[in-house]
Amino acid sequence: MLKNKTIAFLGAGSMAEAMISGIVKSGLMPASHVIATNKSNVDRLNDLKNKYGIKGIQRDQLNMKEVDIIILAMKPKDIDAALDSLKDEISPNHVIVSVLAGISTARMEEGLPEGQQVLRVMPNTSSMLQESATAVAGGRYVSMDTVLEIKHLLSAIGEVYLIDEKQMDIFTGIAGSGPAYFYYLMEHIEKVGQQEGLDKETARNIGAQTILGAARMMLEQSDSPTELRKKVTSPNGTTAAGLEALRENGGGTAISEAVKSAARKSEEISAKFEKQLVVQ
Ligand SMILES: NC(=O)C1=CN([C@@H]2O[C@H](COP(=O)(O)OP(=O)(O)OC[C@H]3O[C@@H](n4cnc5c(N)ncnc54)[C@H](O)[C@@H]3O)[C@@H](O)[C@H]2O)C=CC1
Ligand SMILES: O=C(O)[C@@H]1CCC=N1
Numbered sequence: 001m002l003k004n005k006t007i008a009f010l011g012a013g014s015m016a017e018a019m020i021s022g023i024v025k026s027g028l029m030p031a032s033h034v035i036a037t038n039k040s041n042v043d044r045l046n047d048l049k050n051k052y053g054i055k056g057i058q059r060d061q062l063n064m065k066e067v068d069i070i071i072l073a074m075k076p077k078d079i080d081a082a083l084d085s086l087k088d089e090i091s092p093n094h095v096i097v098s099v100l101a102g103i104s105t106a107r108m109e110e111g112l113p114e115g116q117q118v119l120r121v122m123p124n125t126s127s128m129l130q131e132s133a134t135a136v137a138g139g140r141y142v143s144m145d146t147v148l149e150i151k152h153l154l155s156a157i158g159e160v161y162l163i164d165e166k167q168m169d170i171f172t173g174i175a176g177s178g179p180a181y182f183y184y185l186m187e188h189i190e191k192v193g194q195q196e197g198l199d200k201e202t203a204r205n206i207g208a209q210t211i212l213g214a215a216r217m218m219l220e221q222s223d224s225p226t227e228l229r230k231k232v233t234s235p236n237g238t239t240a241a242g243l244e245a246l247r248e249n250g251g252g253t254a255i256s257e258a259v260k261s262a263a264r265k266s267e268e269i270s271a272k273f274e275k276q277l278v279v280q
Helices: 014-026 042-052 076-087 105-110 125-129 144-157 165-176 178-195 200-220 225-232 238-248 251-279
Strands: 007-010 034-038 055-058 069-072 095-098 117-122 132-138 158-162
Touching: 007 014, 014 034, 014 042, 014 125, 014 144, 034 042, 042 055, 069 076, 076 105, 076 251, 095 105, 095 144, 105 117, 105 251, 117 144, 117 165, 125 132, 132 144, 132 165, 144 158, 165 178, 165 251, 178 200, 178 251, 200 225, 238 251
Parallel strands: 007 034, 007 069, 034 055, 069 095, 095 117, 132 158
Antiparallel strands: 117 132
């Protein structure tokens, strides 16, 4: 019964805003049950209040008794300060959901009261339009009812995948960071389109529509990407020439390396924070 619950975001940056937008659009819970907090930027909170009709308050004014679900949405470097401030304020009923890249549920559980229900999720900024691909992994103490409740909440921002936490790094490399790869691709398409005589808006729109069409073909048909690619490629035609240039210029390798590098970075963040734990 999410309608009766209140969620508070600790952190009011890009990811929090994208999730707030999706949740409010979905109508899954009243906007007045969504609270955004940050440490001091009141203008940012007012902006979110005006845009989405939610509440916006500074972190130190948040009354945990009015909150059911706490979404951690600060940068990984700020996790310890956030957990320190939380641990004396929360009760066993609070559910803690983190969107932080590379911070494990074990790492969070260490900083919170014993037995606290913790989940680690990985959304992306397409949450803004309810088109995120979001991963969910539960911590040691989380109940199946809570996992399902959070999965339901996240369905407000797009498709949700329950995964093993070990898969979170590669999920982050593909889906958390992924929108940026497509925007980078679009930056190039827009630029070359303009260089070759299109106006910027037309180049932008045809590039985006082409990505959208290809994405829908992948989601709504059973053909593999290889089969779909072959259907576009006439022997000796324009696509064959384009693909040949992609191969010659390392297009496939570049895509694989982008995903692997992002996943590795997620692993590195985890390792860095686990190490701090051992040292303490
Ligand atoms: N931006 C993205 O596409 C995605 C980001 N993430 C994760 O989301 C988290 C936030 O990322 P962004 O929104 O891009 O960062 P951001 O820098 O835009 O926002 C971070 C916010 O946290 C606030 N903050 C820091 N400590 C706080 C505390 N103790 N209590 C309340 N607020 C606090 C800051 O004032 C700021 O408003 C990161 O950990 C990142 O790994 C996950 C998936 C995608
Ligand atoms: O760049 C980052 O670290 C965050 C996590 C996934 C997307 N943005």
